Amino acid sequence: MSSLEITARGAAADAISRHVPQLVKDQVASKLFAQDATLWGDAAEDEAGKRLSWVGLPRSSRPLLGEIAALREELRGEGVSRIVLCGMGGSSLAPEVICATAGVDIVILDSSAPDVVRRAVSTDLRKTAVVVSSKSGSTVETDSQRRAFEQAFTDAGVDATRRIIVVTDPGSPLDGEARTAGFRVINADPDVGGRYSALTAFGLVPSGLAGADVGALLDDAEAVADLLAADDEGNPALRLAAAMAGTEPLRDKLVLVDAGTENIGFGAWAEQLIAESTGKDGTGILPVVADGEAPQHTYADANVVRLVATGGDDDDEGVDGSSALTDDGVATVVDGRPRHPDSIAAETPGPADVVPEEDLGDSGSVITVAGTLGAQLLLWEAATAIAGRLLGINPFDQPDVESAKEAARGLLDQAGSAQEEPAFVDGSVEVRALGGSWLGDERTLPGAVSALLSQLDEKAGYVAVMAYLDREQDADLEQVARELFDHTGRPVTFGWGPRFLHSTGQYHKGGPANGVFIQVTAAPEEDLAVPGREFTFGEFIAAQAGGDAQVLAEHGRPVLRLHLTSHGRGLGQVRSALSNPGA
Numbered sequence: 001m002s003s004l005e006i007t008a009r010g011a012a013a014d015a016i017s018r019h020v021p022q023l024v025k026d027q028v029a030s031k032l033f034a035q036d037a038t039l040w041g042d043a044a045e046d047e048a049g050k051r052l053s054w055v056g057l058p059r060s061s062r063p064l065l066g067e068i069a070a071l072r073e074e075l076r077g078e079g080v081s082r083i084v085l086c087g088m089g090g091s092s093l094a095p096e097v098i099c100a101t102a103g104v105d106i107v108i109l110d111s112s113a114p115d116v117v118r119r120a121v122s123t124d125l126r127k128t129a130v131v132v133s134s135k136s137g138s139t140v141e142t143d144s145q146r147r148a149f150e151q152a153f154t155d156a157g158v159d160a161t162r163r164i165i166v167v168t169d170p171g172s173p174l175d176g177e178a179r180t181a182g183f184r185v186i187n188a189d190p191d192v193g194g195r196y197s198a199l200t201a202f203g204l205v206p207s208g209l210a211g212a213d214v215g216a217l218l219d220d221a222e223a224v225a226d227l228l229a230a231d232d233e234g235n236p237a238l239r240l241a242a243a244m245a246g247t248e249p250l251r252d253k254l255v256l257v258d259a260g261t262e263n264i265g266f267g268a269w270a271e272q273l274i275a276e277s278t279g280k281d282g283t284g285i286l287p288v289v290a291d292g293e294a295p296q297h298t299y300a301d302a303n304v305v306r307l308v309a310t311g312g313d314d315d316d317e318g319v320d321g322s323s324a325l326t327d328d329g330v331a332t333v334v335d336g337r338p339r340h341p342d343s344i345a346a347e348t349p350g351p352a353d354v355v356p357e358e359d360l361g362d363s364g365s366v367i368t369v370a371g372t373l374g375a376q377l378l379l380w381e382a383a384t385a386i387a388g389r390l391l392g393i394n395p396f397d398q399p400d401v402e403s404a405k406e407a408a409r410g411l412l413d414q415a416g417s418a419q420e421e422p423a424f425v426d427g428s429v430e431v432r433a434l435g436g437s438w439l440g441d442e443r444t445l446p447g448a449v450s451a452l453l454s455q456l457d458e459k460a461g462y463v464a465v466m467a468y469l470d471r472e473q474d475a476d477l478e479q480v481a482r483e484l485f486d487h488t489g490r491p492v493t494f495g496w497g498p499r500f501l502h503s504t505g506q507y508h509k510g511g512p513a514n515g516v517f518i519q520v521t522a523a524p525e526e527d528l529a530v531p532g533r534e535f536t537f538g539e540f541i542a543a544q545a546g547g548d549a550q551v552l553a554e555h556g557r558p559v560l561r562l563h564l565t566s567h568g569r570g571l572g573q574v575r576s577a578l579s580n581p582g583a
């Protein structure tokens with residue numbers, strides 16, 4: 001029996017009733033799984049035509065399993081007990097969730113901060129194997145990380161060609177370079193985009209080498225593939241897509257709440273999939289990852305997704321617009337009675353009765369999702385692609401990401417040139433304000449935070465905190481997202497830089513122009529050279545932050561740049577100012 005369950009309340013249930021019949025009528029599910037590239041309109045057809053192979057991965061990825069198992073045994077035989085994954089966005093987010101959920105260790109290196117890279121390359125090197133994953137083969141963070149590891153292995157007298165495994169598209173720049181250098185290379189399916197690549201070699205190789213049961217992951221995905229391809233009102237992908245992107249007016253803040261799911265860190269993976277797929281042409285769905293005890297997201301544009309443990313959650317049973325898989329197929333619950341969609345469609349052609357708004361408690365729109373990780377990876381990929389059709393956008397391109405990379409390259413070329421002068425310095429924090437004259441005559445850090453928050457659109461806005469720091473050692477900073485939410489009553493996202501540039505970065509620049517941005521950077525304890533390159537890791541991450549801030553400001557977004565000249569003291573000041581805005 002498959003274990004995929006979607007229930008919905010309020011506006012989300014109403015959206016399901018309103019949109020799913022048409023999606024069934026248009027045969028969207030079966031066309032998607034037949035890789036029909038016309039589903040998103042003419043402008044998207046070319047890109048979609050080379051980005052749909054993921055629908056077949058539960059089967060087409062099977063040949064990888066033997067190769068991964070053999071490689072894992074070979075490495076263990078050589079004393080390898082530590083797997084490091086160098087990769088950004090879709091090249092590392094899935095393995096992080098797969099391994100956390102499987103309870104196996106893996107080190108994810110998705111940072112260009114010198115202190116973070118140094119820690120990764122100088123720990124247990126003799127027991128370490130490194131997977132270098134990059135679909136394009138041209139991501140500068142990943143290339144720099146590889147260079148650092150290659151140098152470290154050489155310095156330690158370890159044969160790097162025995163310890164570096166490369167995953168990349170056939171024919172990418174990295175493919176050729178790695179084979180020439182003698183590294184093992186595993187090619188991935190080129191017709192799958194990064195954020196849809198969880199069930200390709202990008203998700204499976206590092207996870208399998210770390211000890212996760214990737215065969216079971218494919219089994220769980222395969223168990224629901226036919227259900228997700230069915231033109232049927234009980235299809236969970238159709239329901240989730242409608243609930244995500246079909247509310248009227250659109251509730252475009254999708255709050256992902258860990259409400260007991262066994263899929264650890266799932267929100268961080270879904271965040272890139274949803275934000276980078278939908279955040280363009282001035283529209284999109286903003287994932288707001290609310291880990292832990294979620295505060296009440298009761299603002300009118302919130303759509304709350306409760307990720308519950310597989311096996312269901314009795315809070316919402318018997319509620320309209322829900323679909324639950326049972327042994328005998330799919331039942332949709334209407335008026336508390338399990339009914340097959342066919343019988344419902346016959347009897348109730350219009351929207352099924354929606355639970356009255358006043359009965360919804362705090363949130364006007366709630367979606368509850370349960371399912372194994374393998375099943376949910378395929379579910380959310382299908383739902384996001386279908387949501388793109390409902391939003392009228394191409395879910396397979398990321399047009400605005402390149403602009404930030406280009407700006408970063410430009411700043412690297414000027415590397416060493418002094419950054420623009422700060423507006424002022426408060427203790428150990430340099431303060432810069434971009435994207436308008438909103439700072440006014442504020443000359444304290446708390447005052448600057450208040451000035452930025454005064455730009456926040458109270459009906460549709462969000463705050464994005466972007467910390468180019470060490471997500472292990474500075475992890476506590478993430479709590480400011482909750483504190484800023486409590487203060488503003490508006491959604492707050494928190495991203496570690498440059499990691500978020502490959503996740504929500506597209507949305508920040510291409511999505512609705514209603515974000516206000518707080519960027520935190522720091523001088524490294526000690527810089528680190530990038531072997532063979534004319535810049536250091538410290539110069540690179542500073543250029544990434546500067547480039548992103550520049551592009552955001554060019555898009556008219558207000559950006560508050562906070563640079564710590566002394567890590568400890570500066571971080572304390574920033575924590576205090578963000579925890580008590582206007583204090």
Ligand SMILES: O=P(O)(O)OC[C@H]1O[C@](O)(CO)[C@@H](O)[C@@H]1O
Nearest residue numbers: 089090091134135136139194502
């Ligand atoms: O796997 P690559 O090509 O290194 O790209 C990493 C990530 O960067 C992006 O291309 C842009 O953010 C993502 O779509 C992708 O997952």
